[in-house]
Amino acid sequence: MNPSEGAPPMTKHVEVMELVAQLKAAEEAFVLATVVRTVSVTAAKAGAKAIIRPDGRIVAGWIGGGCARGAVLKAARDALADGEPRMVSVQPENLLAELGVKPGENRDGVRFAENMCPSKGTMDVFVEPVLPHPSLVILGVSPVALSLATQARQLGYHVTIAAPAADLTDTPDADMLIDGYALIKLHEARRFIVVSTQGKGDEAALRTAVATDAAYHAFVGSRRKMAALREKLIAEGVDASALDRVKAPAGLDLGAITPEEIAMSILAEITVERRRGQRRAAK
Template sequence: MRRDLLTQLNDARRERRAAVLVTALEGGEQRFVTPETLASDPLGEELDAALRAGKSRLIEQDGKSYFLTVQVPPVRLVVIGAVHISQALAPMAKLAGFDMVIVDPRTAFATPERFPDVEVIADWPETVLPPMKIDRYTGICCFTHDPKIDDPALDEALRAQCFYIGALGSRKTHGKRVERLLAKGFSESDIARIRAPIGLDIGAVTPTEIAVSVLGEIILSLRKKPLRTEVRP
C-alpha cells in the first residue's frame, strides 16, 4: 500500500468521511476514491454498492480482480432528553451496535445513576452538538417535546443532513413545531425529513415499546434509504 494512501485512509476515518481504497490485485495499482469522485471512476457502480453495504470486498471486472477497502464512519445516535424512553433505548441501541450519547440540560434527569452504561452530557444541545460534528452517519432522537431543548437540536440535525431525525410529540405538538421551523427559514421538504410522531406504528404503549418502535425506525432509515453515498450539499 502506498504510504500516502494509508495516510488518506486514516485521515478519512478520523474525520468521519466515507472512502474506498481500490487495489488492483494483478499489478498492485491503487487509488483512493471518495463519494465525490465516485461517479467518474470506472468501477463507480461497484464502489457505490460497497459503500452502501459498508463492507470491504473483492470484485471482478473484465477478468481483473480488485480489492475494495471500504471506510465508513461508525453510526452513532444522539438522544435529546434523559427520559424514561431513553433509559429503555440505551441498552437496545448498544445491542444493535450503535454508539449512543444522551444530551439533556436538566441535571435532575441527566445523571449517571439513571444511565449507568451510556454517555450522558448534562448541557444544552446548542452547546454540545456543534463540537460533536454531527453528520449524515448520525441519527438524532428528540424526546423532551420541550421546544427550548428539542428545537436547537432539530435545527443542527437538519443542517447536518442526519440520516435519521425523530421527534416525540403528538400531531398537534408537531404542527406547532413545523410552524416554528418554517419561521426559522427551513423549507417544507427539510421539515418533512423529521419523523413525527416518532417511531414505527406498532401500537407501542410503554416506554420500552416506544423505544423498540424508534429503534426499528432508525434501522429502517439506515438500511433502506440511499444513505452511504449521498454527497453532502
C-alpha cells in the same frame, strides 16, 4: 529468489494494514481493495492491496495502473454509497464476449469491466467498504431517550446525547454528551436524529434537529403536539419543508407502550431507513 527482492511488497502490505487500523480507530470511511486473482500478464498480482478514500485518492498500496484503476474507483464510490462490498473483474474484450457480458454489466455479484491495455490480462479485485459506526443523535434525556441510547449502543451506533446538564439525573449510556442543544463537532457518519425531550425544551431541540443534516429526523410525541410546534416554529422563521421531514410520532407502529418498547420501535424504523440502499443493491 533473492530474499531482499521480497521485502518491498511485504513492507507495502504492512503499511496498508497499519493504515487500515488507524483509519478504523479514527472512525473514518475508506475502501480496502484487494486483488484476489490474476490471469496472464497484469501489473499487480494476487494479494496486492490499496486503500481508497471517499474522494477517490489511493492513499496507500497499489493495485495496478490505469487498466483497472477506473473500474475499481467507480466500484469504491458505489460501495461507500450503499455500504456493500463487491467484486470487479477487469478482462479483455474477447473474454467478456465469450462470457456474454458487456463492460459495466453485473452478473452473480460481479461487475465486469474491459481491460483496454496491451497486456490483455484479467484481474479480479474485491472492493470492501469500511464505514464509521452510524451516528444517532438524541436530543433530550426522557426515559425514551435513555432507553434508545442504551439499545442503540448495543447495535453499534455512535450515540450522542444533547440536553441541559441540569436535566441529567444520571450518566447516560452514550459516546458523547453535549450540554444543551447546540450540536457542535458531531460524529461524521450517516446520521439519525431523534428529539425526545417530552415537554422540556421541545422547541429549542426541534429547531436544532431540523437545522442538522441527517438521513432521518423524528420527534417523540403525538401528531397534535408536533402540529402545534410546527405552527409555532414556522411563525418564528423555521423552514416549513424542514419541519415536514420530521417523522412524528417517531417509530414504527408496533403498539409500543413502555419507554423501552417505544425506543425499540424507533430503532426498528431507523434500521429500515439505514438498510434501504443495501436492500436495493442486493436485488
